[in-house]
Amino acid sequence: MINLPPRTKERLIILERLLERLIEQQEDKNITSKKLSALTGWSEDTIRRDILHLNMKAGSKSGYSIVELKSAIDTALGIGNSRQKHNCCIVGLDKLGSALLENSIFENSPFTLVAGFDTNVNRIEMMKSSFPLFATLDLEIKIPAMKIEYAVLAVSDDRAQQIADRLVSAGIKGIVNYTNVILHLSKNIRVRNVNTVLMLKEMYAE
Amino acid sequence: MINLPPRTKERLIILERLLERLIEQQEDKNITSKKLSALTGWSEDTIRRDILHLNMKAGSKSGYSIVELKSAIDTALGIGNSRQKHNCCIVGLDKLGSALLENSIFENSPFTLVAGFDTNVNRIEMMKSSFPLFATLDLEIKIPAMKIEYAVLAVSDDRAQQIADRLVSAGIKGIVNYTNVILHLSKNIRVRNVNTVLMLKEMYAE
DNA sequence: CGCTGTGAACGAATTCACAGCA
DNA sequence: TGCTGTGAATTCGTTCACAGCG
Numbered sequence: 001m002i003n004l005p006p007r008t009k010e011r012l013i014i015l016e017r018l019l020e021r022l023i024e025q026q027e028d029k030n031i032t033s034k035k036l037s038a039l040t041g042w043s044e045d046t047i048r049r050d051i052l053h054l055n056m057k058a059g060s061k062s063g064y065s066i067v068e069l070k071s072a073i074d075t076a077l078g079i080g081n082s083r084q085k086h087n088c089c090i091v092g093l094d095k096l097g098s099a100l101l102e103n104s105i106f107e108n109s110p111f112t113l114v115a116g117f118d119t120n121v122n123r124i125e126m127m128k129s130s131f132p133l134f135a136t137l138d139l140e141i142k143i144p145a146m147k148i149e150y151a152v153l154a155v156s157d158d159r160a161q162q163i164a165d166r167l168v169s170a171g172i173k174g175i176v177n178y179t180n181v182i183l184h185l186s187k188n189i190r191v192r193n194v195n196t197v198l199m200l201k202e203m204y205a206e
Numbered sequence: 207m208i209n210l211p212p213r214t215k216e217r218l219i220i221l222e223r224l225l226e227r228l229i230e231q232q233e234d235k236n237i238t239s240k241k242l243s244a245l246t247g248w249s250e251d252t253i254r255r256d257i258l259h260l261n262m263k264a265g266s267k268s269g270y271s272i273v274e275l276k277s278a279i280d281t282a283l284g285i286g287n288s289r290q291k292h293n294c295c296i297v298g299l300d301k302l303g304s305a306l307l308e309n310s311i312f313e314n315s316p317f318t319l320v321a322g323f324d325t326n327v328n329r330i331e332m333m334k335s336s337f338p339l340f341a342t343l344d345l346e347i348k349i350p351a352m353k354i355e356y357a358v359l360a361v362s363d364d365r366a367q368q369i370a371d372r373l374v375s376a377g378i379k380g381i382v383n384y385t386n387v388i389l390h391l392s393k394n395i396r397v398r399n400v401n402t403v404l405m406l407k408e409m410y411a412e
Numbered sequence: 413c414g415c416t417g418t419g420a421a422c423g424a425a426t427t428c429a430c431a432g433c434a
Numbered sequence: 435t436g437c438t439g440t441g442a443a444t445t446c447g448t449t450c451a452c453a454g455c456g
Binding site for chain 2: 009079088102106109190199201203206
Protein backbone atom coordinates (compact mmCIF):
# COMPACT_ATOMS: atom_id res chain seq x y z
CA MET A 1 0.00 0.00 0.00
CA ILE A 2 1.77 3.10 -1.32
CA ASN A 3 1.68 6.27 0.72
CA LEU A 4 -0.67 8.56 -1.16
CA PRO A 5 -1.50 12.22 -0.51
CA PRO A 6 -4.83 12.38 1.33
CA ARG A 7 -6.86 14.17 -1.34
CA THR A 8 -5.50 11.88 -4.01
CA LYS A 9 -6.58 8.94 -1.92
CA GLU A 10 -10.10 10.30 -1.56
CA ARG A 11 -10.42 10.75 -5.28
CA LEU A 12 -8.98 7.36 -6.10
CA ILE A 13 -11.60 5.69 -3.95
CA ILE A 14 -14.35 7.41 -5.91
CA LEU A 15 -12.58 6.70 -9.18
CA GLU A 16 -12.30 3.05 -8.32
CA ARG A 17 -16.02 2.72 -7.89
CA LEU A 18 -16.64 4.64 -11.08
CA LEU A 19 -14.29 2.38 -13.02
CA GLU A 20 -16.01 -0.66 -11.60
CA ARG A 21 -19.28 0.60 -13.12
CA LEU A 22 -17.56 1.27 -16.44
CA ILE A 23 -16.22 -2.25 -16.48
CA GLU A 24 -19.67 -3.63 -15.80
CA GLN A 25 -21.29 -1.79 -18.67
CA GLN A 26 -18.44 -2.74 -20.98
CA GLU A 27 -18.86 0.14 -23.39
CA ASP A 28 -15.22 1.02 -23.81
CA LYS A 29 -11.92 -0.60 -23.11
CA ASN A 30 -10.03 2.63 -22.53
CA ILE A 31 -10.70 5.98 -20.97
CA THR A 32 -8.96 9.34 -21.19
CA SER A 33 -8.30 11.80 -18.43
CA LYS A 34 -10.61 14.19 -20.24
CA LYS A 35 -13.53 11.79 -20.02
CA LEU A 36 -12.79 11.04 -16.40
CA SER A 37 -12.77 14.77 -15.83
CA ALA A 38 -16.23 15.12 -17.35
CA LEU A 39 -17.45 12.22 -15.26
CA THR A 40 -16.07 13.44 -11.96
CA GLY A 41 -15.80 17.21 -12.24
CA TRP A 42 -12.10 17.17 -11.34
CA SER A 43 -9.58 18.73 -13.72
CA GLU A 44 -7.72 16.54 -16.19
CA ASP A 45 -4.46 17.62 -14.63
CA THR A 46 -5.52 16.55 -11.20
CA ILE A 47 -6.61 13.20 -12.54
CA ARG A 48 -3.32 12.60 -14.35
CA ARG A 49 -1.41 13.63 -11.21
CA ASP A 50 -3.41 11.20 -9.14
CA ILE A 51 -2.72 8.40 -11.59
CA LEU A 52 0.94 9.35 -11.63
CA HIS A 53 1.16 8.32 -7.99
CA LEU A 54 0.24 4.73 -8.74
CA ASN A 55 3.09 4.32 -11.22
CA MET A 56 1.25 2.22 -13.75
CA LYS A 57 3.34 0.96 -16.61
CA ALA A 58 1.66 1.83 -19.90
CA GLY A 59 -0.83 4.56 -20.63
CA SER A 60 -0.82 6.68 -23.74
CA LYS A 61 -2.51 5.74 -26.92
CA SER A 62 -6.14 6.59 -26.36
CA GLY A 63 -6.15 6.88 -22.62
CA TYR A 64 -5.82 4.32 -19.85
CA SER A 65 -7.00 0.75 -19.94
CA ILE A 66 -9.98 0.84 -17.61
CA VAL A 67 -9.27 -2.59 -16.17
CA GLU A 68 -5.58 -1.89 -15.57
CA LEU A 69 -6.33 1.46 -14.05
CA LYS A 70 -8.82 -0.03 -11.63
CA SER A 71 -6.49 -2.76 -10.53
CA ALA A 72 -3.63 -0.28 -10.12
CA ILE A 73 -5.86 1.75 -7.83
CA ASP A 74 -6.94 -1.34 -5.91
CA THR A 75 -3.32 -2.25 -5.37
CA ALA A 76 -2.35 1.25 -4.29
CA LEU A 77 -5.23 1.41 -1.83
CA GLY A 78 -4.67 -2.12 -0.61
CA ILE A 79 -8.18 -3.19 -1.52
CA GLY A 80 -7.24 -5.70 -4.19
CA ASN A 81 -10.12 -8.17 -4.25
CA SER A 82 -7.76 -11.10 -4.01
CA ARG A 83 -6.95 -10.39 -0.39
CA GLN A 84 -8.82 -11.52 2.68
CA LYS A 85 -12.05 -9.80 3.59
CA HIS A 86 -12.58 -7.46 6.50
CA ASN A 87 -15.38 -8.33 8.82
CA CYS A 88 -18.13 -5.85 9.61
CA CYS A 89 -21.24 -5.76 11.71
CA ILE A 90 -24.39 -3.69 11.98
CA VAL A 91 -25.47 -2.50 15.40
CA GLY A 92 -29.11 -1.55 15.74
CA LEU A 93 -31.57 -3.49 13.61
CA ASP A 94 -34.46 -1.12 13.74
CA LYS A 95 -36.00 0.01 10.46
CA LEU A 96 -32.87 1.77 9.28
CA GLY A 97 -30.47 -0.92 10.41
CA SER A 98 -32.41 -3.72 8.80
CA ALA A 99 -32.84 -1.71 5.61
CA LEU A 100 -29.09 -1.14 5.47
CA LEU A 101 -28.54 -4.78 6.11
CA GLU A 102 -30.37 -5.61 2.91
CA ASN A 103 -29.42 -2.66 0.82
CA SER A 104 -25.70 -2.48 1.48
CA ILE A 105 -23.91 -4.27 -1.30
CA PHE A 106 -20.88 -5.92 0.20
CA GLU A 107 -20.24 -8.27 -2.70
CA ASN A 108 -17.27 -7.30 -4.82
CA SER A 109 -15.97 -5.28 -1.93
CA PRO A 110 -13.22 -6.21 0.50
CA PHE A 111 -15.78 -6.22 3.31
CA THR A 112 -18.17 -8.86 4.57
CA LEU A 113 -21.11 -8.43 6.85
CA VAL A 114 -20.77 -11.16 9.42
CA ALA A 115 -23.00 -10.14 12.31
CA GLY A 116 -25.84 -7.96 13.47
CA PHE A 117 -26.59 -6.74 16.98
CA ASP A 118 -29.76 -5.51 18.61
CA THR A 119 -30.96 -5.09 22.17
CA ASN A 120 -34.36 -6.46 21.30
CA VAL A 121 -33.92 -10.22 21.65
CA ASN A 122 -37.35 -10.93 20.18
CA ARG A 123 -36.43 -9.05 17.08
CA ILE A 124 -33.19 -10.90 16.49
CA GLU A 125 -35.01 -14.16 16.84
CA MET A 126 -37.73 -13.16 14.41
CA MET A 127 -35.50 -11.63 11.75
CA LYS A 128 -33.99 -13.85 9.15
CA SER A 129 -30.60 -13.04 7.75
CA SER A 130 -27.76 -14.79 6.00
CA PHE A 131 -25.47 -14.22 8.98
CA PRO A 132 -25.96 -14.51 12.74
CA LEU A 133 -27.69 -11.88 14.85
CA PHE A 134 -26.79 -11.36 18.49
CA ALA A 135 -27.95 -9.45 21.52
CA THR A 136 -26.08 -6.18 22.01
CA LEU A 137 -25.14 -7.61 25.39
CA ASP A 138 -22.75 -9.98 23.63
CA LEU A 139 -20.97 -7.27 21.71
CA GLU A 140 -17.79 -7.43 23.80
CA ILE A 141 -17.58 -11.17 23.31
CA LYS A 142 -18.53 -11.54 19.66
CA ILE A 143 -16.52 -8.70 18.16
CA PRO A 144 -13.10 -10.01 19.17
CA ALA A 145 -14.18 -13.62 18.68
CA MET A 146 -15.36 -13.00 15.14
CA LYS A 147 -12.51 -10.62 14.33
CA ILE A 148 -14.91 -7.85 13.40
CA GLU A 149 -13.04 -4.71 12.38
CA TYR A 150 -15.74 -2.23 11.36
CA ALA A 151 -19.20 -1.42 12.62
CA VAL A 152 -22.21 0.27 11.07
CA LEU A 153 -23.96 2.17 13.82
CA ALA A 154 -27.72 2.51 13.38
CA VAL A 155 -29.00 2.69 16.95
CA SER A 156 -31.14 5.48 18.36
CA ASP A 157 -29.42 8.79 19.00
CA ASP A 158 -29.60 8.61 22.76
CA ARG A 159 -27.62 5.40 22.87
CA ALA A 160 -25.18 6.23 20.08
CA GLN A 161 -22.23 7.49 22.14
CA GLN A 162 -22.56 4.74 24.70
CA ILE A 163 -22.66 1.95 22.11
CA ALA A 164 -19.82 3.55 20.19
CA ASP A 165 -17.68 3.51 23.32
CA ARG A 166 -18.44 -0.16 23.80
CA LEU A 167 -17.58 -0.92 20.18
CA VAL A 168 -14.26 0.82 20.60
CA SER A 169 -13.35 -1.00 23.74
CA ALA A 170 -14.34 -4.24 22.02
CA GLY A 171 -11.62 -3.47 19.51
CA ILE A 172 -13.41 -1.98 16.53
CA LYS A 173 -11.26 0.11 14.14
CA GLY A 174 -13.88 2.24 12.46
CA ILE A 175 -17.53 3.22 12.60
CA VAL A 176 -19.95 4.22 9.87
CA ASN A 177 -22.23 6.41 11.91
CA TYR A 178 -25.84 6.62 10.73
CA THR A 179 -27.03 8.33 13.91
CA ASN A 180 -27.51 12.07 14.31
CA VAL A 181 -24.86 12.28 17.02
CA ILE A 182 -21.31 13.53 16.56
CA LEU A 183 -19.32 10.85 18.33
CA HIS A 184 -16.42 11.70 20.59
CA LEU A 185 -13.90 8.91 20.24
CA SER A 186 -10.17 8.51 20.56
CA LYS A 187 -8.29 9.88 17.59
CA ASN A 188 -7.17 6.53 16.20
CA ILE A 189 -10.74 5.36 15.64
CA ARG A 190 -12.03 6.17 12.19
CA VAL A 191 -15.52 7.54 11.79
CA ARG A 192 -17.70 8.43 8.82
CA ASN A 193 -20.89 10.32 9.50
CA VAL A 194 -23.82 9.49 7.31
CA ASN A 195 -26.70 11.79 7.81
CA THR A 196 -29.25 13.15 5.39
CA VAL A 197 -29.54 16.56 6.97
CA LEU A 198 -25.77 16.94 7.25
CA MET A 199 -25.48 16.15 3.55
CA LEU A 200 -28.22 18.63 2.69
CA LYS A 201 -26.44 21.34 4.64
CA GLU A 202 -23.19 20.55 2.90
CA MET A 203 -24.82 20.76 -0.49
CA TYR A 204 -26.69 23.89 0.37
CA ALA A 205 -23.58 25.67 1.60
CA GLU A 206 -21.53 24.44 -1.33
CA MET B 207 -23.61 34.34 2.72
CA ILE B 208 -19.89 35.13 2.89
CA ASN B 209 -17.58 33.44 0.44
CA LEU B 210 -15.67 30.90 2.50
CA PRO B 211 -12.74 28.71 1.48
CA PRO B 212 -14.07 25.22 0.74
CA ARG B 213 -12.29 23.34 3.51
CA THR B 214 -13.28 25.97 6.03
CA LYS B 215 -16.85 25.57 4.92
CA GLU B 216 -16.74 21.81 5.38
CA ARG B 217 -15.41 22.19 8.88
CA LEU B 218 -17.88 24.88 9.83
CA ILE B 219 -20.77 22.62 8.87
CA ILE B 220 -19.46 19.94 11.21
CA LEU B 221 -18.74 22.50 13.89
CA GLU B 222 -22.23 23.86 13.66
CA ARG B 223 -23.74 20.49 14.40
CA LEU B 224 -21.32 19.95 17.24
CA LEU B 225 -22.18 23.31 18.78
CA GLU B 226 -25.86 22.48 18.50
CA ARG B 227 -25.23 19.41 20.67
CA LEU B 228 -23.26 21.47 23.16
CA ILE B 229 -26.10 23.95 23.42
CA GLU B 230 -28.55 21.13 24.06
CA GLN B 231 -26.56 19.64 26.90
CA GLN B 232 -25.99 23.09 28.40
CA GLU B 233 -22.84 22.24 30.28
CA ASP B 234 -20.87 25.33 29.43
CA LYS B 235 -21.57 28.74 28.08
CA ASN B 236 -18.20 29.22 26.41
CA ILE B 237 -15.74 27.10 24.55
CA THR B 238 -12.08 27.57 23.65
CA SER B 239 -10.36 26.67 20.42
CA LYS B 240 -8.35 24.13 22.39
CA LYS B 241 -11.46 22.27 23.47
CA LEU B 242 -12.89 22.39 19.99
CA SER B 243 -9.62 20.98 18.79
CA ALA B 244 -9.89 18.05 21.17
CA LEU B 245 -13.48 17.47 20.09
CA THR B 246 -12.81 17.58 16.36
CA GLY B 247 -9.20 16.59 15.87
CA TRP B 248 -8.38 19.77 13.95
CA SER B 249 -5.59 22.05 15.15
CA GLU B 250 -6.42 25.06 17.31
CA ASP B 251 -4.90 27.30 14.69
CA THR B 252 -7.10 25.94 11.98
CA ILE B 253 -10.14 26.41 14.15
CA ARG B 254 -9.25 30.00 14.96
CA ARG B 255 -8.60 30.68 11.27
CA ASP B 256 -11.97 29.24 10.36
CA ILE B 257 -13.68 31.39 12.94
CA LEU B 258 -11.73 34.39 11.72
CA HIS B 259 -13.57 34.16 8.40
CA LEU B 260 -16.92 34.78 10.04
CA ASN B 261 -15.81 38.04 11.58
CA MET B 262 -17.62 37.71 14.86
CA LYS B 263 -17.39 40.69 17.15
CA ALA B 264 -16.21 39.54 20.57
CA GLY B 265 -14.25 36.49 21.52
CA SER B 266 -11.50 36.48 24.07
CA LYS B 267 -11.97 35.94 27.73
CA SER B 268 -12.40 32.23 28.14
CA GLY B 269 -13.15 31.30 24.58
CA TYR B 270 -16.14 31.87 22.36
CA SER B 271 -19.73 32.06 23.41
CA ILE B 272 -21.14 28.80 22.10
CA VAL B 273 -24.45 30.34 21.13
CA GLU B 274 -22.90 33.30 19.35
CA LEU B 275 -20.44 31.11 17.56
CA LYS B 276 -23.16 28.85 16.29
CA SER B 277 -25.28 31.70 15.04
CA ALA B 278 -22.29 33.33 13.37
CA ILE B 279 -21.67 30.08 11.53
CA ASP B 280 -25.33 29.79 10.59
CA THR B 281 -25.24 33.29 9.18
CA ALA B 282 -22.04 32.69 7.27
CA LEU B 283 -23.39 29.49 5.78
CA GLY B 284 -26.76 31.02 5.11
CA ILE B 285 -28.55 28.43 7.19
CA GLY B 286 -29.84 30.76 9.86
CA ASN B 287 -32.95 29.09 11.25
CA SER B 288 -34.92 32.29 10.96
CA ARG B 289 -35.04 32.08 7.19
CA GLN B 290 -37.51 30.18 5.09
CA LYS B 291 -37.18 26.43 4.82
CA HIS B 292 -35.98 24.54 1.78
CA ASN B 293 -38.28 21.85 0.52
CA CYS B 294 -37.03 18.31 0.09
CA CYS B 295 -38.49 15.03 -1.07
CA ILE B 296 -37.63 11.36 -0.84
CA VAL B 297 -37.80 9.29 -4.00
CA GLY B 298 -38.13 5.56 -3.51
CA LEU B 299 -40.06 4.42 -0.44
CA ASP B 300 -38.82 0.89 -0.22
CA LYS B 301 -37.35 -0.28 3.09
CA LEU B 302 -34.48 2.18 3.00
CA GLY B 303 -36.53 5.10 1.78
CA SER B 304 -39.21 4.67 4.38
CA ALA B 305 -36.63 4.16 7.11
CA LEU B 306 -34.95 7.42 6.10
CA LEU B 307 -38.29 9.10 6.04
CA GLU B 308 -38.75 8.31 9.71
CA ASN B 309 -35.18 8.53 10.87
CA SER B 310 -34.04 11.72 9.21
CA ILE B 311 -34.37 14.55 11.64
CA PHE B 312 -35.38 17.62 9.72
CA GLU B 313 -36.53 19.64 12.72
CA ASN B 314 -34.16 22.41 13.71
CA SER B 315 -32.72 22.29 10.25
CA PRO B 316 -33.39 24.66 7.39
CA PHE B 317 -34.95 21.80 5.44
CA THR B 318 -38.43 20.32 5.42
CA LEU B 319 -39.54 17.05 4.00
CA VAL B 320 -42.65 17.84 2.00
CA ALA B 321 -43.18 14.89 -0.32
CA GLY B 322 -42.36 11.28 -1.05
CA PHE B 323 -42.44 9.49 -4.39
CA ASP B 324 -42.72 5.83 -5.28
CA THR B 325 -43.65 3.90 -8.39
CA ASN B 326 -45.71 1.47 -6.37
CA VAL B 327 -49.10 3.14 -6.12
CA ASN B 328 -50.40 0.56 -3.66
CA ARG B 329 -47.56 1.32 -1.31
CA ILE B 330 -48.09 5.06 -1.31
CA GLU B 331 -51.74 4.49 -0.53
CA MET B 332 -50.94 2.14 2.33
CA MET B 333 -48.18 4.14 3.92
CA LYS B 334 -49.03 6.84 6.36
CA SER B 335 -46.90 9.89 6.61
CA SER B 336 -47.15 13.45 7.82
CA PHE B 337 -46.73 14.76 4.27
CA PRO B 338 -48.18 13.69 0.93
CA LEU B 339 -46.88 10.76 -1.10
CA PHE B 340 -47.13 10.68 -4.87
CA ALA B 341 -46.56 8.36 -7.79
CA THR B 342 -43.14 8.77 -9.37
CA LEU B 343 -45.05 9.51 -12.54
CA ASP B 344 -46.02 12.88 -11.09
CA LEU B 345 -42.48 13.89 -10.30
CA GLU B 346 -42.22 16.44 -13.09
CA ILE B 347 -45.45 18.08 -11.98
CA LYS B 348 -45.08 18.06 -8.22
CA ILE B 349 -41.46 19.15 -7.89
CA PRO B 350 -41.89 22.55 -9.52
CA ALA B 351 -45.39 22.97 -8.11
CA MET B 352 -44.23 22.34 -4.54
CA LYS B 353 -40.96 24.25 -5.00
CA ILE B 354 -38.91 21.23 -4.00
CA GLU B 355 -35.20 21.99 -4.14
CA TYR B 356 -33.48 18.84 -2.91
CA ALA B 357 -34.14 15.14 -3.29
CA VAL B 358 -33.10 12.09 -1.32
CA LEU B 359 -32.64 9.28 -3.80
CA ALA B 360 -33.36 5.82 -2.41
CA VAL B 361 -34.55 3.91 -5.45
CA SER B 362 -33.04 0.66 -6.74
CA ASP B 363 -29.66 0.90 -8.42
CA ASP B 364 -30.90 0.09 -11.90
CA ARG B 365 -33.27 3.04 -11.93
CA ALA B 366 -31.02 5.50 -10.12
CA GLN B 367 -29.53 7.33 -13.11
CA GLN B 368 -32.81 7.53 -14.91
CA ILE B 369 -34.70 8.95 -11.93
CA ALA B 370 -31.85 11.33 -11.19
CA ASP B 371 -32.09 12.68 -14.74
CA ARG B 372 -35.79 13.23 -14.29
CA LEU B 373 -35.24 14.98 -10.96
CA VAL B 374 -32.75 17.30 -12.60
CA SER B 375 -35.00 18.19 -15.47
CA ALA B 376 -37.78 18.79 -12.97
CA GLY B 377 -35.55 21.48 -11.48
CA ILE B 378 -33.96 19.87 -8.45
CA LYS B 379 -30.74 21.54 -7.19
CA GLY B 380 -29.13 18.70 -5.29
CA ILE B 381 -29.40 15.00 -4.61
CA VAL B 382 -28.48 12.95 -1.56
CA ASN B 383 -27.73 9.68 -3.27
CA TYR B 384 -28.31 6.55 -1.19
CA THR B 385 -27.97 4.24 -4.18
CA ASN B 386 -24.82 2.37 -5.14
CA VAL B 387 -24.56 4.17 -8.47
CA ILE B 388 -22.24 7.05 -9.23
CA LEU B 389 -24.54 9.49 -10.93
CA HIS B 390 -23.49 11.39 -14.02
CA LEU B 391 -25.16 14.78 -13.88
CA SER B 392 -24.48 18.25 -15.13
CA LYS B 393 -21.87 20.06 -13.10
CA ASN B 394 -24.21 22.55 -11.48
CA ILE B 395 -26.21 19.82 -9.75
CA ARG B 396 -24.92 19.02 -6.29
CA VAL B 397 -24.62 15.41 -5.20
CA ARG B 398 -23.66 13.68 -1.98
CA ASN B 399 -23.08 9.97 -2.10
CA VAL B 400 -24.14 8.02 0.93
CA ASN B 401 -23.05 4.47 0.80
CA THR B 402 -21.90 2.12 3.50
CA VAL B 403 -19.33 0.31 1.41
CA LEU B 404 -17.90 3.56 0.06
CA MET B 405 -17.51 4.82 3.62
CA LEU B 406 -15.85 1.59 4.69
CA LYS B 407 -13.37 1.85 1.84
CA GLU B 408 -12.61 5.42 2.74
CA MET B 409 -11.99 4.50 6.35
CA TYR B 410 -9.94 1.50 5.42
CA ALA B 411 -7.71 3.45 3.08
CA GLU B 412 -7.38 6.32 5.55
C1' DC C 413 -1.46 34.03 32.32
C1' DG C 414 -4.54 31.93 28.93
C1' DC C 415 -6.89 33.04 25.14
C1' DT C 416 -7.86 35.17 20.61
C1' DG C 417 -6.49 37.42 16.26
C1' DT C 418 -3.35 37.66 12.61
C1' DG C 419 0.91 38.63 9.66
C1' DA C 420 4.44 35.66 7.93
C1' DA C 421 6.49 31.19 6.84
C1' DC C 422 5.78 26.97 5.37
C1' DG C 423 3.84 22.98 3.03
C1' DA C 424 0.33 20.74 0.17
C1' DA C 425 -2.54 20.58 -3.86
C1' DT C 426 -3.70 22.31 -8.24
C1' DT C 427 -2.92 24.26 -12.58
C1' DC C 428 0.12 25.71 -16.33
C1' DA C 429 2.85 24.65 -20.01
C1' DC C 430 5.13 21.84 -22.83
C1' DA C 431 8.06 17.70 -24.20
C1' DG C 432 7.45 13.11 -26.06
C1' DC C 433 5.06 9.29 -27.67
C1' DA C 434 1.75 6.61 -30.87
C1' DT D 435 -3.21 15.41 -33.56
C1' DG D 436 -4.60 13.80 -29.22
C1' DC D 437 -3.04 11.89 -25.47
C1' DT D 438 0.08 11.12 -21.27
C1' DG D 439 3.82 12.45 -18.03
C1' DT D 440 5.98 15.87 -15.47
C1' DG D 441 8.94 20.03 -14.07
C1' DA D 442 7.73 24.79 -12.78
C1' DA D 443 4.57 28.25 -11.29
C1' DT D 444 0.77 29.27 -8.69
C1' DT D 445 -2.88 28.99 -5.59
C1' DC D 446 -4.72 27.20 -1.43
C1' DG D 447 -4.43 25.61 3.34
C1' DT D 448 -2.00 24.98 7.63
C1' DT D 449 1.12 26.04 11.14
C1' DC D 450 4.29 29.20 13.49
C1' DA D 451 5.07 32.95 16.30
C1' DC D 452 3.80 36.59 18.69
C1' DA D 453 1.19 41.03 19.77
C1' DG D 454 -2.77 42.45 22.42
C1' DC D 455 -6.61 41.99 25.31
C1' DG D 456 -9.31 40.82 29.65
